[in-house]
Amino acid sequence: MNQARTNPLNTTLMHGALILYTLIALFPVFIILINSFKERRAIFRDPLGLPDAESFSTIGYETVMKQGDFFLYFQNSMIVTVVSLFFILLFGAMAAYALSEYRFRGNMLMGLYLALGIMIPIRIGTVAILELMVATGLVNTLWALILVYTAQGLPLAVFILSEFMRQVSDDLKNAGRIDGLSEYTIFFRLVLPLVRPAMATVAVFNMIPIWNDLWFPLILAPSEETKTLTLGSQVFIGQFVTDWNAVLSALSMAILPVLVLYVIFSRQLIRGLTSGAVK
């Protein structure tokens, strides 16, 4: 490699810039986490200090556990996210297979129709979605959220998955047909396992926005039994504004599950983003 691209001064500068930005990115999260473990006076006296034996306290977490139903919220978020992802992947893969495998009249048109939703946000239709959910009695159920997120995730899922399904070898599918497999068996047994990496990418792309969404839970399912973690912590924090211990602990508890998911899936996510799946 030539010299101009690896001179030590440049390297130092580059690391300097990256370290600086990494600090900016992580600082707020760090501050929230360390202060959630401190007693009230220490939070104000020394906000940047780590909790020590004297200032350590979990009073905030105790308040949160007592007052908020965080396990229920967590469970709701989990159900909504997992079920929506399941439908997005199943329905998305089926439609992608139909579009990429068969030639039929209206194929192009159907592809375009399904791709419309990639650029147009579903929130625009909120007024009518609420009306629809009221009419069908789905308001304040998790199904309302699951349906909305499934519809929202399908366009990009179909788009990405059909790109990948075009690469599955025709010989394999034809061999299956000669062996007398039905089209359904070919899809579920032969094609789906081969596009598993693409399905993982789609899942990871959809997971975070669904988990973090505030708009639809607020409008479609604000009742106590159906609150998601995001809405639940929003409401909780709004009520406890002056109880800093509780607010900081609630924030930390909301950060934690996402961080865990991120640690598990970050490779998949970054690979998906950088493999050009969204281009």
Next chain:
Amino acid sequence: MKRARIRWHIAVFLAPAVIVYSAVMIFPLFNTLRLALYTRVDRERVFVGLENFQTLFFDPIWAEQFWNALGNNFWFFIIHMLVQNPIGIALAAILSHPRLRFAALYRSAIFIPTILSFVIVGFAWKLILSPIWGIAPSMLDAIGLKSLFAPWLGKEEYALTTLALVSVWQFVGIPMMLIYAALLTIPEEILEAGEVDGITGMSAFWKIKLPLILPSIGIISILTFVGNFNAFDLIYAAQGALAGPDYSTDILGTFMYRTFFGFQLQLGDPHMGSAIAGAMFAIILLGVCIYLFAIQTRMRRYQL
């Protein structure tokens, strides 16, 4: 001649996706646009044509709020374009440097804010910038700039910019990743050919890499545009539905929420809400069309 038999499996494969997508996304979208043409008189729905839009654009009370929200929304977008995307490109350019150590670590760390929910981000920054807690003032004090501190989220003239910068902080990871991916696809031969001609370092970035990643910059611009014009969560989490102080952080998303859902003493009006949604739809559609027809067709010639 035998007629081709109907291939039912195609319909079966397509049906679930098409039904859910049509029923929950496309139909409500058009229904919302239709509802914008009605109003409620004594519990009955009455067709009024474009009257709601006329109210929205010209009625003194509505128009002031609408243009305020629209103007704020543009400012929100401009801040993202001027701050988020350049920082994202710069970080990606550094990260894509060959043989940079710890690149994966930096990448993962810088992406963390992007995965957090708006609620967390909004409240965390509210606490940090709060004059009561004093983290921001004491940090500014440490570098001798204490006089610069102001309760940024509470001042009309700073609140919107502050929130836009918080949103930039949160989403810098996305342009960074997409540009990073684009930079990795540039073939080594092109860069080497540049080096032979004496184009290295910074000038290699400006003269070779930047023109080649222009299509990706186009994509992140349109993603930013669509994202910003349908933003809501961060403002709601940090400033509430009233988008205070005195509506100075009101954007189209919060305005639409207040209007159609109602807030405090204001009753919800689904028809005016639909009219605002219609305006948002038009703006987003316009942006997407400009992108598709003007920017993308012109950029194609740079593609590898």
